[in-house]
Amino acid sequence: xxxxxxxxxxxxxxxxxxxxxxxxxxxxxxxxxxxxxxxxxxxxxxxxxxxxxxxxxxxxxxxxxxxxxxxxxxxxxxxxxx
Amino acid sequence: xxxxxxxxxxxxxxxxxxxxxxxxxxxxxxxxxxxxxxxxxxxxxxxxxxxxxxxxxxxxxxxxxxxxxxxxxxxxxxxxxxxxxxxxxxxxxxxxxxxxxxxxxxxxxxxxxxxxxxxxxxxxxxxxxxxxxxxxxxxxxxxxxxxxxxxxxxxxxxxxxxxxxxxxxxxxxxxxxxxxxxxxxxxxxxxxxxxxxxxxxxxxxxxxxxxxxxxxxxxxxxxxxxxxxxxxxxxxxxxxxxxxxxxxxxxxxxxxxxxxxxxxxxxxxxxxxxxxxxxxxxxxxxxxxxxxxxxxxxxxxxxxxxxxxxxxxxxxxxxxxxxxxxxxxxxxxxxxxxxxxxxxxxxxxxxxxxxxxxxxxxxxxxxxxxxxxxxxxxxxxxxxxxxxxxxxxxxxxxxxxxxxxxxxxxxxxxxxxxxxxxxxxxxxxxxxxxxxxxxxxxxxxxxxxxxxxxxxxxxxxxxxxxxxxxxxxxxxxxxxxxxxxxxxxxxxxxxxxxxxxxxxxxxxxxxxxxxxxxxxxxxxxxxxxxxxxxxxxxxxxxxxxxxxxxxxxxxxxxxxxxxxxxxxxxxxxxxxxxxxxxxxxxxxxxxxxxxxxxxxxxxxxxxxxxxxxxxxxxxxxxxxxxxxxxxxxxxxxxxxxxxxxxxxxxxxxx
Numbered sequence: 038x039x040x041x042x043x044x045x046x047x048x049x050x051x052x053x054x055x056x057x058x059x060x061x062x063x064x065x066x067x068x069x070x071x072x073x074x075x076x077x078x079x080x081x082x083x084x085x086x087x088x089x090x091x092x093x094x095x096x097x098x099x100x101x102x103x104x105x106x107x108x109x110x111x112x113x114x115x116x117x118x119x
Numbered sequence: 120x121x122x123x124x125x126x127x128x129x130x131x132x133x134x135x136x137x138x139x140x141x142x143x144x145x146x147x148x149x150x151x152x153x154x155x156x157x158x159x160x161x162x163x164x165x166x167x168x169x170x171x172x173x174x175x176x177x178x179x180x181x182x183x184x185x186x187x188x189x190x191x192x193x194x195x196x197x198x199x200x201x202x203x204x205x206x207x208x209x210x211x212x213x214x215x216x217x218x219x220x221x222x223x224x225x226x227x228x229x230x231x232x233x234x235x236x237x238x239x240x241x242x243x244x245x246x247x248x249x250x251x252x253x254x255x256x257x258x259x260x261x262x263x264x265x266x267x268x269x270x271x272x273x274x275x276x277x278x279x280x281x282x283x284x285x286x287x288x289x290x291x292x293x294x295x296x297x298x299x300x301x302x303x304x305x306x307x308x309x310x311x312x313x314x315x316x317x318x319x320x321x322x323x324x325x326x327x328x329x330x331x332x333x334x335x336x337x338x339x340x341x342x343x344x345x346x347x348x349x350x351x352x353x354x355x356x357x358x359x360x361x362x363x364x365x366x367x368x369x370x371x372x373x374x375x376x377x378x379x380x381x382x383x384x385x386x387x388x389x390x391x392x393x394x395x396x397x398x399x400x401x402x403x404x405x406x407x408x409x410x411x412x413x414x415x416x417x418x419x420x421x422x423x424x425x426x427x428x429x430x431x432x433x434x435x436x437x438x439x440x441x442x443x444x445x446x447x448x449x450x451x452x453x454x455x456x457x458x459x460x461x462x463x464x465x466x467x468x469x470x471x472x473x474x475x476x477x478x479x480x481x482x483x484x485x486x487x488x489x490x491x492x493x494x495x496x497x498x499x500x501x502x503x504x505x506x507x508x509x510x511x512x513x514x515x516x517x518x519x520x521x522x523x524x525x526x527x528x529x530x531x532x533x534x535x536x537x538x539x540x541x542x543x544x545x546x547x548x549x550x551x552x553x554x555x556x557x558x559x560x561x562x563x564x565x566x567x568x569x570x571x572x573x574x575x576x577x578x579x580x581x582x583x584x585x586x587x588x589x590x591x592x593x594x595x596x597x598x599x600x601x602x603x604x605x606x607x608x609x610x611x612x613x614x615x616x617x618x619x620x621x622x623x624x625x626x627x628x629x630x631x632x633x634x635x636x637x638x639x640x641x642x643x644x645x646x647x648x649x650x651x652x653x654x655x656x657x658x659x660x661x662x663x664x665x666x667x668x669x670x671x672x673x674x675x676x677x678x679x680x681x682x683x684x685x686x687x688x689x690x691x692x693x694x695x696x697x698x699x700x701x702x703x704x705x706x707x708x709x710x711x712x713x714x715x716x717x718x719x720x721x722x723x724x725x726x727x728x729x730x731x732x733x734x735x736x737x738x739x740x741x742x743x744x745x746x747x748x749x750x751x752x753x754x755x756x757x758x759x760x761x762x763x764x765x766x767x768x769x770x771x772x773x
Binding site (some may be wrong): 094095097098101102104105108109111112115116118119 | 452453554555557558561669672673676678679680682683740746
């Protein structure tokens with residue numbers, strides 16, 4: 038399946054492009070995932086904080102827990118790029 | 120250190136005649152944590168909850184008065200700086216002489232202010248109603264009082280022509296236009312339809328007389344006078360606050376103490392002639408408080424030391440070196456340690472700033488945050504806030520140190536190459552040195568994770584012996600060892616198959632069986648033993664095994680979050696300096712100067728945003744690694760706060 042019209046440089050460049058696309062997808066999609074997860078937690082956290090001000094620290098913390106998803110995405114992207 | 124303060128459980132019994140003396144003495148020492156007496160079905164019938172001391176209700180009502188004045192004047196005792204301590208006797212005298220007068224003045228002022236506010240609101244409303252009518256030169260009386268005519272007044276989208284005999288005024292000077300139409304009653308419906316087709320919205324005519332313009336002026340004058348009056352009253356209240364704050368907070372403190380003392384018997388068990396109370400005192404104070412109580416009552420008291428049966432009932436007070444005390448706030452957000460378990464505050468106090476520095480290692484941002492934490496210390500007055508600021512100042516010092524090691528200042532390089540691993544990304548073609556060492560940094564983060572979690576599990580084994588008894592303790596300890604074995608087993612297997620930079624390369628070891636070399640074989644043995652050890656405590660725990668990998672990998676955030684903050688900083692620099700400012704510097708024109716100023720604004724805004732993100736990212740992720748990855752390995756928490764009966768007088772002195 039070698040395309041005769043492609044030189045080695047072109048193949049390498051296109052590989053780089055694919056890597057960049059992959060990295061972008063990794064961060065973007067995991068970002069959406071984190072966002073969706075934080076959406077519900079965040080609204081519940083705001084509600085809890087409104088009821089009881091002392092909850093603020095815990096609420097903030099619970100809200101960032103799904104951030105792990107996007108961080109894994111970021112890690113994958115970094116490993117792809119470097 | 121690593122353990123909460125040791126407590127002793129005391130039982131105090133004495134005749135009721137001594138109750139006042141004993142309460143006073145306990146309150147003065149401020150070390151005795153009262154265990155509230157709760158009458159239960161099995162407690163002896165003769166025991167009942169005590170009655171408040173005489174004077175309780177007087178003190179309570181006086182306290183309510185003082186708090187009301189404080190609220191009206193906007194005084195918050197927690198945020199008041201101590202200027203001088205007032206003798207308690209003087210405060211008591213002043214409560215009799217000065218307080219009623221202050222109370223009356225404040226009450227009058229507040230009442231007057233709310234009258235004025237009501238008046239202001241009323242006339243503001245009228246102003247609003249009048250405004251549309253100012254456009255027409257008609258007196259307000261001429262809009263009403265007709266029996267043969269109908270008057271339409273209201274907003275309309277555009278002027279309309281009316282086919283029946285009528286009188287009409289239209290103005291487009293008013294918001295939403297304004298129309299007034301007067302027609303005979305028999306044409307009423309027809310005209311109404313025409314108007315409604317043009318989007319007519321009726322506006323009621325104000326119940327006033329005279330021309331709208333004159334009324335408007337008069338009302339505006341009244342509103343102005345009312346707001347002037349309010350401002351004057353606010354000034355008066357401020358004067359009262361400036362003059363009496365010290366006295367009011369002293370009153371508050373003294374009366375609070377009175378009320379607490381007077382209501383203490385509600386927490387005691389009493390019989391007809393005696394009372395009994397149980398409570399906790401720190402180990403090092405136990406002897407002195409017993410001595411003092413005996414002396415104060417002339418030995419008419421019985422004190423016994425009881426055994427500590429249930430560690431969940433013991434109040435917990437931290438015992439940490441001074442530099443670690445601010446971190447206690449971070450512990451309290453999660454949960455206070457149980458009395459018998461390891462108190463990890465010291466470890467958090469050391470590791471948290473290191474994590475923060477690893478994430479936000481930048482001299483510039485570190486310096487900004489340090490300045491911020493030191494500057495805010497003057498403004499923030501609450502205890503918790505100040506503690507958090509101290510934690511932040513330690514974290515930002517660590518950030519500066521790591522910034523020097525990473526050679527970073529606002530995303531740019533310092534004059535030396537990175538001393539540990541470089542995080543300089545190639546953004547805008549500005550990379551110097553050998554580019555970012557992402558793989559090395561990542562492996563470093565994983566190492567930190569492995570060690571941190573290993574420490575957590577070892578503490579877990581230590582805690583298991585303290586928290587549980589008998590068989591369960593052994594089982595829990597073995598399970599923790601099992602988790603440790605599983606993790607290291609997986610690691611050994613990985614090392615046996617793959618060579619990873621900065622980790623032991625065990626691929627070259629001789630193969631033993633099934634294509635596994637010595638290290639991988641050892642790994643398999645550890646893994647299996649580990650899984651068995653976990654299962655013997657609770658087989659359901661086995662579903663958690665994937666968390667071993669995800670928790671270790673989670674430490675990669677130390678690098679990932681850090682790199683993203685570096686990337687943002689470099690992008691800001693590139694956009695502001697490389698793309699906006701530098702091209703203009705080649706040939707300076709008047710337009711160019713404006714563009715340069717805009718570039719500087721972009722630079723400042725970008726770095727301000729990144730500082731906030733760095734603080735949030737660095738702080739939250741560092742503490743999260745502790746709460747979620749570290750604490751879940753060993754920490755139970757849920758200890759009661761040690762809350763001694765008494766108060767350190769801040770504004771008064773005996």
